[in-house]
Amino acid sequence: PRGRADDRRYLFLAMKYRMTELQGAVALAQVRKARDMVSRRRVGDMLTKLLGEIEGINPPHVPPWSAHSYWLYPFTINREVLKVSPEGFVRVLSAEGVPASFGYIRKQLYLFRVLKDQVTYGSSRCPFDCPRYGRRIEYREGDCPNAEKFLGELITIPINEFYTNEDVNNILRMVSKVARYYREKA
Structure with missing residues (x-):
């Protein structure tokens, strides 16, 4: 089911379906828009700078040899400098008109029921306890402590290729205002 990031859940493992001719035709039409969509990088790079x-x-x-896709604009705050939780920062930033969100998804994929409780294809137990693999696979909270910590600190702002310099400056002004407030409050 789709919805807000905190509502996302995966109920079962799914089959891998290949693209149909119709999906290919739609994808081909979308490729023509790629240049405009990639311009989202301009917005993201401006915000990063x-x-x-x-x-x-x-x-x-963003390492110099790579490019960020900026599906969303992610950032974190230094809690030693800004005496506020990421959730608190998001609350105030949203009140200032920037539609910020806390986190990307509420928990790591391996903590969703489908992987944690090993919901499989029928009673096969594959791929978690598959004789072809030779060992049992389990996912537990704490398996990826850095990812879990990072997800608990991540703030995101939606951006798209239609943002103007004025939009970027408005986001910048509001983030700066909220950061200044929490720096001075400290």
């Missing part, structure tokens, strides 16, 4: 100048804001690190 400008937000990186705000004390207490940690924009995403």
